[in-house]
Amino acid sequence: MSDEIERILRDEIGLDASTVGGSLIARAAQRRMSKRAIVSVDAYVKLLADDEHELQELIEEVVIPETYFFREPDAIADITRLALDAHALSSGAPLRILSVPCSSGEEPYSIALSLLAAGLPASSMSIDAVDISIEAVRRAREGVYRTGSFRGDFSVWRKYFAETAQGWRIDESVRAVVQVAHGNLLSETFSPPREQYDVIFCRNLLIYFDESAQARALEKISSLLAPEGVLAVGSADSFAARRAGFAPSSGCERSFLFRRGGSAAPSEPSAAVARRVRPRAIATPPARNRIVRDAAPRRRTAVPGARQPVPATSAGRDSASVLIDVARLADEGQLATAIDAGERAIREGAVSAELFSLIGTLHAATTQPDRAEACYRKALFLEPSHEHALLHLALLLEKRGESALASKLRSRARRALSFHTFAGP
Ligand SMILES: C[S@@+](CC[C@H](N)C(=O)[O-])C[C@H]1O[C@@H](n2cnc3c(N)ncnc32)[C@H](O)[C@@H]1O
Numbered sequence: 001m002s003d004e005i006e007r008i009l010r011d012e013i014g015l016d017a018s019t020v021g022g023s024l025i026a027r028a029a030q031r032r033m034s035k036r037a038i039v040s041v042d043a044y045v046k047l048l049a050d051d052e053h054e055l056q057e058l059i060e061e062v063v064i065p066e067t068y069f070f071r072e073p074d075a076i077a078d079i080t081r082l083a084l085d086a087h088a089l090s091s092g093a094p095l096r097i098l099s100v101p102c103s104s105g106e107e108p109y110s111i112a113l114s115l116l117a118a119g120l121p122a123s124s125m126s127i128d129a130v131d132i133s134i135e136a137v138r139r140a141r142e143g144v145y146r147t148g149s150f151r152g153d154f155s156v157w158r159k160y161f162a163e164t165a166q167g168w169r170i171d172e173s174v175r176a177v178v179q180v181a182h183g184n185l186l187s188e189t190f191s192p193p194r195e196q197y198d199v200i201f202c203r204n205l206l207i208y209f210d211e212s213a214q215a216r217a218l219e220k221i222s223s224l225l226a227p228e229g230v231l232a233v234g235s236a237d238s239f240a241a242r243r244a245g246f247a248p249s250s251g252c253e254r255s256f257l258f259r260r261g262g263s264a265a266p267s268e269p270s271a272a273v274a275r276r277v278r279p280r281a282i283a284t285p286p287a288r289n290r291i292v293r294d295a296a297p298r299r300r301t302a303v304p305g306a307r308q309p310v311p312a313t314s315a316g317r318d319s320a321s322v323l324i325d326v327a328r329l330a331d332e333g334q335l336a337t338a339i340d341a342g343e344r345a346i347r348e349g350a351v352s353a354e355l356f357s358l359i360g361t362l363h364a365a366t367t368q369p370d371r372a373e374a375c376y377r378k379a380l381f382l383e384p385s386h387e388h389a390l391l392h393l394a395l396l397l398e399k400r401g402e403s404a405l406a407s408k409l410r411s412r413a414r415r416a417l418s419f420h421t422f423a424g425p
Helices: 003-013 022-035 041-050 052-062 073-085 106-117 134-142 155-160 211-224 235-243 271-276 290-295 319-331 335-347 353-365 369-382 387-399 403-419
Strands: 095-099 125-131 161-164 167-170 178-182 197-202 225-233 246-248 257-260
Touching: 003 022, 003 041, 003 052, 022 041, 022 052, 022 403, 041 052, 052 134, 073 106, 073 225, 073 257, 095 106, 106 125, 106 155, 106 178, 106 197, 125 134, 134 178, 155 161, 197 211, 211 225, 211 235, 225 235, 235 246, 235 257, 319 335, 319 353, 335 353, 353 369, 353 387, 369 387, 387 403
Parallel strands: 095 125, 095 197, 125 178, 197 225
Antiparallel strands: 161 167, 225 257, 246 257
């Protein structure tokens, strides 16, 4: 399939074919060409240049809308804590939050749920949510969710959802504080409803961009962020944020909250957040440590016939503390040292699927795909349904053109997720 189609997608939406795999793009283009009864790639490239509607249709085919409620929840807990810890309210203006990309809305609604449940009034927050996919925007506006959107124990949020024939409908009180819009973060005309934001969530998007698109996106975000504003990125996006001059926000290193060019004093709430939110005496659930949480045994239902996870052994050090140390080094940008520390711990007996998977991710980040693959395979030997290892190994195989195998791994990951996914909130 044409390099030209990959180039168009890279220029328009930042999509790096080498991250998602050229074959994914080729299959998407092939589907669109069949729909439009076009046989020549050159003719389709011409159509993409002339017809915005067709370009949008192709974008819908290639975007990865994977999301769920309270994904990487520590960032949401920390933002809620910062909002609540604020000491003074000078203006009474709402806390301005942008979620881009918002996909089908689970992320911005999770932020709203957390702030509202902590006791903040609806008038104290304004959450704008933007995504490039028209289908995702439609679903976010609709606010009706199926089981895949809920992972982990969701019982505490149950009261904010009503069961309907179509799925779980989010309560109007939550929907009302989130405004959803269509937009492309990389477009020169990208203009969310507000000129500046106190908090911007840009999670699990930069990983699909090449370096130049990451820089463009982060420049745009930087221009939209208030001087003391906070940027929340996904764990896998943090390298890009550092490269663009963002620094981890003190006390929030584990939740991947960043500020422009420096960090605030420990536990000090962001001035931008402090200015806007009235302190309340209601405590939020404490922010959990991401790595400790990940290292803890996860909720699982036994898969009939499947090998059971091998418990971590820990000669000398427990595997949770090794994970914390390795993740801390990685967060500080010391990737090689993090890999050494993890591999040393494994040699000393702190073997766990979680640790192999983490080292795999570090190898992938340092462009050592063979080593990354070996680590993900070891993680899967120990824990055959380890979702992170399954999904990331699938990505590596996809890049290598092994689409059939990659698709099998994705199905396994989906099955694994469904075993610890609730039937509803
Ligand atoms: C993996 S989801 C992440 C959603 C959410 N932030 C999360 O972390 O769960 C990625 C989303 O990015 C959107 N997207 C891709 N390129 C984009 C762009 N250039 N501008 C805005 N959204 C984009 C896709 O439509 C998709 O919904």
